[in-house]
Amino acid sequence: MKTPDLRADVALRINGQRLWNSLMDLARIGATPKGGVARLALTDLDRQGRDSVIAWARAAAMTVTIDQIGNIFMRRAGRNDHLPPVMTGSHIDTQPTGGKFDGNYGVLAGLEVVRTLNDHGIATEAPLEVAVWTNEEGSRFVPVMMGSGVFCNAFTLEHAYRACDTQGASVRGELERIGYLGVEKPGRHPVGCYFEAHIEQGPVLEEANTVIGVVKGVLGLRWYDCTVTGTEAHAGPTPMAMRRDALQVAIRIMHEVVALGNRYPPHGRGTVGYVNVFPNSRNVIPGQVKFSMDLRNNTVELHDRMDAEIRAFIDGVRKESGLAIEVAEVAHYPPCPFEPGCVDVVERAAKKLGYSHMDSVSGAGHDAIYLARVAPAAMIFIPCKDGISHNEIEDAQPSHIEAGANVLLHCMLEQAGVAR
Amino acid sequence: MKTPDLRADVALRINGQRLWNSLMDLARIGATPKGGVARLALTDLDRQGRDSVIAWARAAAMTVTIDQIGNIFMRRAGRNDHLPPVMTGSHIDTQPTGGKFDGNYGVLAGLEVVRTLNDHGIATEAPLEVAVWTNEEGSRFVPVMMGSGVFCNAFTLEHAYRACDTQGASVRGELERIGYLGVEKPGRHPVGCYFEAHIEQGPVLEEANTVIGVVKGVLGLRWYDCTVTGTEAHAGPTPMAMRRDALQVAIRIMHEVVALGNRYPPHGRGTVGYVNVFPNSRNVIPGQVKFSMDLRNNTVELHDRMDAEIRAFIDGVRKESGLAIEVAEVAHYPPCPFEPGCVDVVERAAKKLGYSHMDSVSGAGHDAIYLARVAPAAMIFIPCKDGISHNEIEDAQPSHIEAGANVLLHCMLEQAGVAR
Numbered sequence: 001m002k003t004p005d006l007r008a009d010v011a012l013r014i015n016g017q018r019l020w021n022s023l024m025d026l027a028r029i030g031a032t033p034k035g036g037v038a039r040l041a042l043t044d045l046d047r048q049g050r051d052s053v054i055a056w057a058r059a060a061a062m063t064v065t066i067d068q069i070g071n072i073f074m075r076r077a078g079r080n081d082h083l084p085p086v087m088t089g090s091h092i093d094t095q096p097t098g099g100k101f102d103g104n105y106g107v108l109a110g111l112e113v114v115r116t117l118n119d120h121g122i123a124t125e126a127p128l129e130v131a132v133w134t135n136e137e138g139s140r141f142v143p144v145m146m147g148s149g150v151f152c153n154a155f156t157l158e159h160a161y162r163a164c165d166t167q168g169a170s171v172r173g174e175l176e177r178i179g180y181l182g183v184e185k186p187g188r189h190p191v192g193c194y195f196e197a198h199i200e201q202g203p204v205l206e207e208a209n210t211v212i213g214v215v216k217g218v219l220g221l222r223w224y225d226c227t228v229t230g231t232e233a234h235a236g237p238t239p240m241a242m243r244r245d246a247l248q249v250a251i252r253i254m255h256e257v258v259a260l261g262n263r264y265p266p267h268g269r270g271t272v273g274y275v276n277v278f279p280n281s282r283n284v285i286p287g288q289v290k291f292s293m294d295l296r297n298n299t300v301e302l303h304d305r306m307d308a309e310i311r312a313f314i315d316g317v318r319k320e321s322g323l324a325i326e327v328a329e330v331a332h333y334p335p336c337p338f339e340p341g342c343v344d345v346v347e348r349a350a351k352k353l354g355y356s357h358m359d360s361v362s363g364a365g366h367d368a369i370y371l372a373r374v375a376p377a378a379m380i381f382i383p384c385k386d387g388i389s390h391n392e393i394e395d396a397q398p399s400h401i402e403a404g405a406n407v408l409l410h411c412m413l414e415q416a417g418v419a420r
Numbered sequence: 421m422k423t424p425d426l427r428a429d430v431a432l433r434i435n436g437q438r439l440w441n442s443l444m445d446l447a448r449i450g451a452t453p454k455g456g457v458a459r460l461a462l463t464d465l466d467r468q469g470r471d472s473v474i475a476w477a478r479a480a481a482m483t484v485t486i487d488q489i490g491n492i493f494m495r496r497a498g499r500n501d502h503l504p505p506v507m508t509g510s511h512i513d514t515q516p517t518g519g520k521f522d523g524n525y526g527v528l529a530g531l532e533v534v535r536t537l538n539d540h541g542i543a544t545e546a547p548l549e550v551a552v553w554t555n556e557e558g559s560r561f562v563p564v565m566m567g568s569g570v571f572c573n574a575f576t577l578e579h580a581y582r583a584c585d586t587q588g589a590s591v592r593g594e595l596e597r598i599g600y601l602g603v604e605k606p607g608r609h610p611v612g613c614y615f616e617a618h619i620e621q622g623p624v625l626e627e628a629n630t631v632i633g634v635v636k637g638v639l640g641l642r643w644y645d646c647t648v649t650g651t652e653a654h655a656g657p658t659p660m661a662m663r664r665d666a667l668q669v670a671i672r673i674m675h676e677v678v679a680l681g682n683r684y685p686p687h688g689r690g691t692v693g694y695v696n697v698f699p700n701s702r703n704v705i706p707g708q709v710k711f712s713m714d715l716r717n718n719t720v721e722l723h724d725r726m727d728a729e730i731r732a733f734i735d736g737v738r739k740e741s742g743l744a745i746e747v748a749e750v751a752h753y754p755p756c757p758f759e760p761g762c763v764d765v766v767e768r769a770a771k772k773l774g775y776s777h778m779d780s781v782s783g784a785g786h787d788a789i790y791l792a793r794v795a796p797a798a799m800i801f802i803p804c805k806d807g808i809s810h811n812e813i814e815d816a817q818p819s820h821i822e823a824g825a826n827v828l829l830h831c832m833l834e835q836a837g838v839a840r
Contacts, residue, residue, distance in 0.1 A: 200657060201654055201656075201657045202653075202654065202656075202657025202658050202659075203653070203657075203658060203659075203662050204657070204659060204662070207662065219656060221656065223702060223703075233622075233623070233807065233808075234621055234622065234783065234784060234807075234809065234810065235689060235691035235693060235714045235716075235783070236621075236622070236639060236641070236689065236716060236782070236783025236784040236785075237620060237621045237622025237623075237624070237782065237783035237784055237807065237809075238622050238623060238689075238783065238807065239622075239623075239624060239685075239686065239687075239689070240678070240681045240682050240685070240688065240689065240690070241685075242623050242624070242627065242807075245678065245691075247674065247692055247693075247695065248674075248675070248678050248692075251671040251674055251675055254667065254668075254671055255668070255671055255675075258660070258665065258668050261660045262660050265659075265660070265661075266659060267659075268660065269655060269656065269658075269659070269660065270660070271655035271665075271702075271703070271705055272667055272668075272706075273655055273667075273697075273700070273701050273702045273703055273704045273705065273706060274697065274700050274701060274702045275667065275695055275697045275700065276700075277693075277694065277695045280693070280694050280695065280696075281693050281694060282643060282691075282693045282694045282712035282714055283643075283691070283693055283714055284693045285691055285693065286692075286693060292702035294655045294702055294703055296655075296656060362656070362657065363654065363655070363656025363657035363658065364654060364656040364657055365656075387653060387654075387657065387658060387662075388653075389654065389657075390654065
């Protein structure tokens with residue numbers, strides 16, 4: 001991290017109304033009747049969204065480059081333009097029943113930072129960039145966080161290109177079709193540091209009545225598929241002692257997954273979200289149950305301990321019940337602590353601007369996780385209504401939208417340095 | 421019950437090979453590639469099955485009447501033909517992936533009893549009847565045990581007529597179409613006593629290596645639908661303490677349903693067979709869970725206690741969790757003890773013939789439950805392979821098939837009285 005440039009004007013603020021208007025303008029592209037947004041990655045609506053954002057960036061005198069995975073980099077030159085840019089960004093693709101703020105907020109808050117600097121004729125030493133990462137949501141194409149993942153070399157461009165949607169359309173084909181197959185090689189782009197503003201997508205800030213979450217890191221995640229196989233039998237004629245009831249064995253494990261989350265406060269999480277019972281008939285003892293397990297925590301050590309404990313528990317249940325139990329880990333993202341210096345920049349900005357703030361962790365994935373692999377990174381959270389996201393009723397208060405963008409402004413300004 | 425007529429010839433036996441052949445002949449109508457039978461009620465295949473059985477009955481010099489719900493009564497006159505008939509029977513409709521023995525065995529064992537008496541020129545004092553009850557399985561039309569239910573006035577003919585299958589075809593229309601809409605008013609038919617031979621559809625006899633189950637009654641059954649409503653939320657950003665996880669609350673109740681069955685040996689049964697989780701996504705905390713509860717026991721008192729206990733337990737969970745929990749009883753059949761005199765007839769016959777036998781209960785529903793409302797009734801169980809039924813692999817040993825029919829023969833003979 002650079003030495004703080006404390007000359008940035010403490011009184012400088014973004015234009016909250018303008019930012020709100022841009023959010024509402026962008027939300028019209030793919031607007032749903034229930035007030036949400038359905039703008040899936042690399043669809044015609046995504047193209048319209050990208051076109052609008054780029055038009056706004058050009059109107060703010062920014063230059064634009066597109067890379068081979070369709071990531072958009074909108075640049076405001078620095079006085080010392082060979083310095084690596086201070087970058088911000090997020091995504092504008094949504095879930096099929098998504099909201100107006102998830103992702104969109106991070107991109108448009110970055111644009112608003114540039115507009116504000118333009119308004120006040122403030123130049124920065126280092127250049128500023130606002131990135132729009134391709135297919136963060138992963139609703140249409142897997143893997144999720146695709147653009148930032150390729151940019152940060154988490155997986156190859158070829159791997160991403162091969163992904164197809166359920167209709168058989170490929171990422172490469174769709175990039176070409178919507179005119180966003182750029183020429184720049186992903187990753188061939190220096191990043192000085194990276195900030196991402198985002199709604200929290202959880203209830204903690206709202207519950208604590210706090211405006212800014214200083215995000216110290218992202219929880220590690222492990223996903224497992226678990227299958228318990230017993231013997232299907234009729235509920236009436238089969239005495240209790242002669243049953244091999246797959247559901248009853250499965251619920252012992254389902255209970256332990258949550259108990260495990262409870263044993264690791266404050267950041268441990270244990271969730272069973274998916275359950276499939278076979279044959280799922282009211283008078284048949286279940287012969288097989290498949291269910292998901294989701295375990296998260298904020299350090300590798302704690303996360304690994306949770307993994308070991310659930311596996312040991314399942315071994316015990318397998319022995320005791322005599323039923324077949326299979327466990328397959330289907331996804332694993334290690335915990336991602338953000339760079340402490342970068343986190344300090346966020347905290348300092350929130351403090352300087354007088355916003356209530358608290359340490360946060362992100363339970364969900366964000367492009368910032370991959371960016372943290374190539375540059376110092378941190379995130380700025382603001383509350384969202386009832387903690388609800390990935391939902392058409394997703395909502396956030398204008399005053400919080402404004403506050404988060406002001407924090408982003410001062411973070412970027414401090415890192416880029418005001419050119420005087 | 422009548423005073424036992426002990427003059428019946430102890431050496432008299434049915435023709436096991438002929439009975440087996442008839443079972444295999446009937447199983448060809450609607451035979452499935454996996455060795456089972458798909459002959460749903462009131463289909464063309466059901467008509468073919470009925471036509472065959474009636475042809476065999478006529479060949480055995482029986483007379484046939486059909487009532488308005490399509491029940492078939494195949495009668496062998498008694499010397500004292502105004503006496504109420506000693507009746508046996510079962511059904512020949514099957515589940516969509518049913519087996520060769522469920523129901524069919526009870527009908528064809530009855531036919532074999534008559535054939536055997538014909539072979540030996542034995543007349544009975546009272547007439548004998550073999551009934552084929554319409555739509556016992558309830559796969560195509562609800563309610564189940566429809567023909568015997570109407571016959572015994574459990575519900576009205578009009579109620580049964582209104583039932584439609586998923587294609588909109590009605591019971592009355594289909595009865596007419598296949599030519600089995602009779603003229604006799606259901607129930608206008610005296611029944612002296614009723615015996616029904618059936619495969620056990622459970623594992624107890626096989627496990628105990630016993631040939632004959634002397635069925636003392638049918639377990640009472642209560643079906644409930646339970647809905648737990650919490651709050652859907654993202655698995656990552658929502659701390660454990662802020663969750664209202666519907667699945668975790670539901671599994672406490674699911675566990676108790678089975679624990680309750682275990683607390684009431686030997687006849688208590690508790691089963692959760694159906695579970696539906698909403699939205700059923702691996703990274704979303706379930707907002708709602710619907711599941712079924714099935715509680716059974718052999719006396720009204722024990723069955724009512726189980727009902728009271730599960731309701732009290734759910735009240736406690738509701739209070740403790742603060743989640744909304746709805747419970748709806750969707751079906752209730754009280755326990756049905758068979759008439760002790762009739763049960764004794766079965767036991768005596770098994771003993772007299774030298775078959776290993778034990779007391780049984782039926783966990784599943786049978787036409788005999790309704791018949792027990794209008795006449796002394798009892799059932800004869802034989803083992804089935806691995807206790808499996810309602811399945812194409814349903815199987816039974818020829819020696820057990822023969823033994824059960826011999827017990828039925830001697831029960832009917834004792835009750836009808838040999839005319840000398």
